[in-house]
Amino acid sequence: MATGNYHLNGANYGPPIRSPVRTYYSEDRTSGADVCCSICACFSSCLFCCGSCLVNIICTIFFYAAVTLGVIALFLWLLLRPTVMKFQVTDANLTSFELDPQSQNLHYNLSLNFAIRNPNQRLGIRYDQLEVRGYYGDERFGAVNMTSFYQGHKNTALVGTELKGQNLVLLDAGGRRDLREDRKSVIYRIDVKLRLKMRFKFAFLNSWAFKPKIKCHLKVPLSTASSAGGFQFHPTKCHVDL
Template identity: 55%
Template sequence: MGDHQPQPHLNGAYYGPSIPPPTKTSHSHGRHGGGGCCGCLGSCFSCCGCCILSIIFNILITLAILAGIAALIIWLIFRPNAIKFHVTDAKLTTFTLDPTNNLRYNLDLNFTIRNPNRRIGVYYDQINVNGYYGDQRFGNGNVSPFYQGHKNTTVFGSKLEGQSLVLLSGGERKDLDEDLKSGIYRIDAKLRLRVRFKFGLVKTWRFKPKIRCEIKVPISNVNTTSGFVFQRTKCDVDF
């Protein structure tokens, strides 16, 4: 009665607990964020050049914004107004073109420069005055450097005298014939400048503005009496 009966042999498969799959080892080679190197700033310099370019770009944008803010603050403090140039007087005694295209000229010019600003001074490091007839330059003169203070009007003169080879086009020669008959010559005085502005103790870098003065000058010699009087002329300023 106390004997144990042998259990039957199991010929089928045994279904026990499932075996977990093997853990896969990830070889990221130092990459972060699934293949992008720019997700972690700490490793940018060692793994990816795009992060360096991004940092440089952000720095440049920041500097540009700061420069714009500084310029706006300076403008609000000093409120700069445009410098004004005028030709106040001009005297032409010689302006003749011989058959060999040699132009003889004698022209005296007086200029004024008005600085209307209360807190800005101007250093005129170079002033070069050029005479043009049409598109042809015929003479030049230099003016000594000077400093112009606040709310100041400065007067200076320049003399263009000599002779120069001038090759006029057909239209320019026709204009010269008309000016010769009327006794009034259409001449351009162009100024080439190098200037610096002074804001308190701060001096700016050099600017190279271009000044153009379109004038009509009567010839004033003993053989002509046109009756035309030179008019004060405002110049165009291009910074």
């Protein structure tokens, strides 16, 4: 029998017809879990969008509020024009200033009177804290707190205090040399520094707190000595640094 020839009952029917292979494809159906995830993703996207809009609104409100407050502050500053107060030591009386060479304790007694001028026409000044410190060279030898008070506009306040006691003072070579010279001349070079906490006041409004630094370079004769050559203390203006 030749290849490809088929005989059935002597008749030639040709090659057999094969049934076509039927291929079945399953439909792509979305499960319930996928639908749920899609809904959650859509909801999260909406929340993110709303959150971004809310943040933008809040930032815009804060921006315009800051600009408005800045304009108001600038207007008040130009209207009121606050001016720094002026400090002056009107009188200083030194009755004791002696360093013990053994213990390095400095015995001191210094009385001070200050004139504090508020030059502002519309602003008062509230002094919440006042501290007076005495220095010889770079070494602090004493400090005292003063009573807080309120000062009206265009006003000069006269206040006084006293630095008295003894304290350990370690002077370097330059400081000891200056002390020998001052002891010989009986005129002592003393620095007085004031540390303040103050606020400007307009009507019922108070400003934020300022902490200016005031420094006064003094030359004070020892009042118990008679060899100062007739030198007397002169009123001394202080440097104010805001």
